[in-house]
Amino acid sequence: MRNIKIIDDITKDGQVTFGDGYAFVDDTAEADAILMRSTDLHGYDLPASIRAIARCGAGVNNIPIDDYAKRGVVVFNSPGANANAVKEIVLCMMVLSSRGVVQSMDWVRQNADDPDILTHAEHVKKAFVGRELKGKRVGVIGLGNVGSKVANACVYLGMDVYGYDPFISVEHAWELSRDVQRVGTLEDLCRGCDYLTLHVPSKADTVGMIGTDQLALLAPGAVLINFARETIVDEDAVDAALHEGRLSWFATDFATPKTVLMPNTFITTHSGAGTEEAEANCADMAISELKDYLENGNIAHSVNYPSCSMGKARAASRIACLHANVPNMIGQITAILAKDNANVQRMVNESAGENAYTMFDTDEHLESSTIDALKRISSMYRVRVIK
């Protein structure tokens, strides 16, 4: 039996199914793996029993992934599984910030007891006149799973679409409409935009990437949309731009002590991924990643270890080694196996950044002294006997 600790509400109805051979536990120290969403794990006392963590969602700035890698804990996310949900709410924010929808509905509620409300509505409606998205310039920062969908949708709406992503993947470049004009600098992207929407992860080079200088380049009365992370905008700069009317609206998914005090804001409760479909997609992807890792050692969509697959574990034994990406690890591993006279059927070694993963199948079970010797290799973080 493998034990799973669930942190956060993974789905609205609470339904999470791993199938036979799995149990849910309350005590993390009894768990083999964690299934989670947005809880901040920095400073969390992670027990040694945890071998893997799956984050239902894209952003992993809430998890100390480098530290966990060095403890032999593989962290997964669910790329793309909630991207459509975010795309839809971003489009919603573009419309809400352009058409006086909320203000007009507020007026109707406030005048609900007026028997002649139909006539009076005709008189006030000029106050809610807005502008169309068609023909307006939108800048999209980050053209990954969410940003590429937002950019393509804006093309279909007839907008003049610009995109900025120096690290765009080949896959997303292929998916992008040829009508999205890619620019090489953040400044060129911001220049003259009526709408600016952010779809980058929170990391060293994106924290505070939208500040006074970038906001100054936008068209007068532009709209800023941040459904990425609160850290990406300089909140003081956004507040000043709203007060001075340089920004007409700021739509954000992050209610912070500063954003809640700003004028002309649409603020949601980190609900960009809040659809039944996105929750189910994220949970399905995260659960299958965890199961394949726990049962077979295969890694897909990890954010701190390389992808690696040897299919189902069918040989007598399968061993996975999580270690630093340094020279001679394979030499040391095979030397230890040779001492045990172990016949390796298949071996795969993959690396990503500072971390590497070596997995092999053998004809017979290894002696426990052999496993201990593997664990003693310098720079070895963890050795798993999967089978």
Ligand SMILES: NC(=O)c1ccc[n+]([C@@H]2O[C@H](COP(=O)([O-])OP(=O)(O)OC[C@H]3O[C@@H](n4cnc5c(N)ncnc54)[C@H](O)[C@@H]3O)[C@@H](O)[C@H]2O)c1
């Ligand atoms: N509000 C929500 O509920 C919600 C939901 C999903 C994602 N998000 C946030 O949005 C982010 C993006 O999500 P995604 O699924 O598109 O992720 P993704 O990994 O598919 O795409 C991120 C893109 O940003 C690009 N990028 C990285 N650094 C950049 C930089 N300095 N300048 C420009 N581009 C850069 C990457 O190349 C990549 O293409 C997530 O990391 C998460 O923080 C929020």
Ligand SMILES: O=C(O)CC[C@@H](O)C(=O)O
């Ligand atoms: O878990 C959530 O609700 C939000 C997830 C979202 O921010 C993400 O990064 O995918």
